[in-house]
Amino acid sequence: MRSICRLFTLAGTCVSMSACGQAVEKSIDVNVLRPKKVEATAENIASLRTPSGERITVFARDLGNARMLAVTADGSVLLTRREEGDLLRLRDADGDGVAETRETVLAMKSVHGICVHDGTLYLADVNTVYAAPLAADGSVGTPKPIVKDLPDGGQHPNRTVAVGPDNMLYITVGSTCNACRESSPESATILRCGLDGSNRQIFATGLRNTIGFAWHPTTGELWGMDHGIDDMGDDKPGEELNLLEEGHDYGWPFVSNSELNTTMELPKGVTAESVLSKNTNPVLLYTAHAAPLAFAFAPTTTGAMFTGDAFVTFRGSWNRNPAAGYEVVRVDFEGGKPVKFEPFVTGFLLADGKSHFGRPAGMAFAKDGALLFTDDTNGMIYRVSPKNP
Numbered sequence: 001m002r003s004i005c006r007l008f009t010l011a012g013t014c015v016s017m018s019a020c021g022q023a024v025e026k027s028i029d030v031n032v033l034r035p036k037k038v039e040a041t042a043e044n045i046a047s048l049r050t051p052s053g054e055r056i057t058v059f060a061r062d063l064g065n066a067r068m069l070a071v072t073a074d075g076s077v078l079l080t081r082r083e084e085g086d087l088l089r090l091r092d093a094d095g096d097g098v099a100e101t102r103e104t105v106l107a108m109k110s111v112h113g114i115c116v117h118d119g120t121l122y123l124a125d126v127n128t129v130y131a132a133p134l135a136a137d138g139s140v141g142t143p144k145p146i147v148k149d150l151p152d153g154g155q156h157p158n159r160t161v162a163v164g165p166d167n168m169l170y171i172t173v174g175s176t177c178n179a180c181r182e183s184s185p186e187s188a189t190i191l192r193c194g195l196d197g198s199n200r201q202i203f204a205t206g207l208r209n210t211i212g213f214a215w216h217p218t219t220g221e222l223w224g225m226d227h228g229i230d231d232m233g234d235d236k237p238g239e240e241l242n243l244l245e246e247g248h249d250y251g252w253p254f255v256s257n258s259e260l261n262t263t264m265e266l267p268k269g270v271t272a273e274s275v276l277s278k279n280t281n282p283v284l285l286y287t288a289h290a291a292p293l294a295f296a297f298a299p300t301t302t303g304a305m306f307t308g309d310a311f312v313t314f315r316g317s318w319n320r321n322p323a324a325g326y327e328v329v330r331v332d333f334e335g336g337k338p339v340k341f342e343p344f345v346t347g348f349l350l351a352d353g354k355s356h357f358g359r360p361a362g363m364a365f366a367k368d369g370a371l372l373f374t375d376d377t378n379g380m381i382y383r384v385s386p387k388n389p
Contacts, residue, residue, distance in 0.1 A: 028232070030233065032318065035326070053387045055385045059382060061381075063102075064379045066361065074137060080362075086106060087104070105139070106132075109125060110157070112158045124160065130144060130145050151187045160212070172191075172211060174227075206249040208226055210227075212295025214296050237256040241283050243283055255276060298365065311330055322353045327348060328345035356377075357378060
């Protein structure tokens with residue numbers, strides 16, 4: 001009879017327990033490498049590069065824990081700061097690509113997710129989603145809770161929100177752990193509800209931590225990047241680009257990158273074959289542990305770069321050697337389908353591989369089509385625009 005084994009990781013050693021109880025050790029290299037943060041000096045910023053030579057400048061600095069971004073109809077840039085617990089509004093009134101003013105418009109503990117839709121601002125902390133009226137001049141009214149009972153955050157408390165083409169609100173809820181059986185069916189999912197928070201339901205499940213997601217501007221399909229499981233080695237599992245469809249199961253915690261996750265014991269009566277048959281496989285994989293955060297498609301407006309392609313911020317690894325991420329990546333879409341990843345803004349991870357001056361986090365497109373993204377460690381917002389003629 002073939003042995004059925006369960007694996008778990010302990011101090012870099014994988015211990016396999018066979019069906020007869022015999023222990024067999026298998027070596028798995030689990031590296032911890034946390035590149036040291038250095039300052040975003042003028043010299044370091046000048047070293048940032050894109051493949052086509054786009055212009056990279058600083059839109060704003062000294063912002064602390066700069067996380068997620070949204071742009072209002074008047075061109076104001078809204079920034080959530082999770083650790084400071086507030087919402088900032090930044091303005092570039094003269095259009096020179098630099099924010100001249102900033103102000104705190106809301107205080108909200110652990111605020112993270114943000115989106116703007118049809119004159120309303122939606123914000124999310126760990127357990128609650130709020131809606132606030134947004135005036136034409138960019139001022140924000142009093143936020144009111146519309147969803148009050150999201151699952152506790154655990155390991156992944158950073159909720160994000162967006163309004164889809166169906167005029168419904170989508171909410172990401174990460175898993176509470178690295179790999180476990182959740183107590184709440186809403187953990188490790190994307191939820192969908194009405195704009196008033198009503199009729200909440202699970203849209204897709206088996207998603208360990210899909211922070212960034214967006215709809216393709218032409219096909220209307222929903223795409224997102226999911227974080228792979230930690231402690232499985234330097235190169236496994238890859239970060240997943242998924243086509244997110246209603247009712248689909250993307251495998252976590254029992255399936256990882258289309259393969260059975262042998263570190264998890266299946267529920268009683270459930271077979272590996274049944275789990276794999278229900279799994280929706282990723283469309284593309286990126287470097288393991290690179291930690292994808294924001295995901296956005298280039299707008300179809302005049303002046304936008306790479307219309308139809310998507311961009312992803314990768315905050316960077318802590319558990320692989322060499323380190324990966326610390327960059328913004330373009331996803332090349334052809335005919336509405338992704339065909340490859342291409343590093344876009346690189347240089348934050350310095351040549352020694354053990355230090356960095358930025359961890360990209362939030363992302364949005366300015367009214368003029370420029371790409372804005374945050375660094376939540378040195379407190380920056382960078383602006384990427386077409387190269388000078």
